[in-house]
Amino acid sequence: MYIPAHFDESRPEALHALINEAPLGTLITHGPQGLDANHIPFELAAAEGEFGTLRAHVARANPVWQQLTDGDEVLVVFRGGDAYISPSWYPSKHEQHRQVPTWNYRVVHAHGRIAVRDDERFVRGLVARLTRTHEAALPTPWKMTDSAPEYIDTLLKAIIGIEIRITRLVGKFKLSQNKEVRDIHGAAEQLKARGEDVIGDAMSALLVPGRAS
Template structure:
């Protein structure tokens, strides 16, 4: 991924928070049939210097067999993206030297995968993912709500994946290369349109810019 210095986000704790808040990642692999991509919810664990990603795929999905040898993989996490009109930059109306762009925040986690085809690993992973994503529900669903034999049967149909992150690359393109008033103007315009994630990040960027951070 091309990352100009002004868009670079290299802080591990910031990228970890991005992954936790947006855990639905794209697993990119290269097998016998070439490049492949699978879209999977991940769990981020603090194991290792850069963390460890855990997920599961259907046993019928050939990707886990292709990864059995411990292949290198890439997982892409996207926090948000938004089109930015040049009309939202105050400076455009003076110098007419702005063009459209697209702002976004992403994290690329590179690592080596281990296939975990064991019931204990998969059961624990599914239980933790369920607790995490059901937490906001009025009455959270839990695995014990279903008959044990039903859950056992489903667990037999999935296989676990564990990825030790060896390189973490982040990019936050939030118009940091623009004037303070332009960052703020575009952020406020996105907010007015109902876009929440990128606008909030841009306005936070404008605040930091104003504070000289």
């Protein structure tokens, strides 16, 4: 990934925060049939390994797990929002007429080595944790015990666990950092007025001391 210096985000805590905020990752693999991409919600264990460990599950019917060998190198891409930026939103454009459209976004690339975990205990624990995490904000959180045990057992047998030990984390937060402060503010306010708060708020955070990126 091409990363100009002003868009580079290398702080592990910022990269981990984006993964937790946007856990649906794109798992990119290279097997006997060539390149493949699967879109999977991941759990991040930030304290496990130098850069953290990712865990997820796929359908047993999905051939991706059979086309991999433990230790194969894979890439997982996480996207934390994106938005079109009009040059008209930059105050300086109206004075200098030297601005053009662009697209802002935040992405994290997690490089790592994968292991297939065809292990009922691993899968059951992972599903339970993912459920607790994503149901927590709901008025009446669903629990695995809300369903009949035999029904859950059948479903768990139909999925396979995967675990990725992250070996390298790369982040690109493209938020108009190469623009004047007034231009960042102008574009951020326009985005928020249009309901595009994820990138709008991220741009506004650049202007708050101690909250860059």
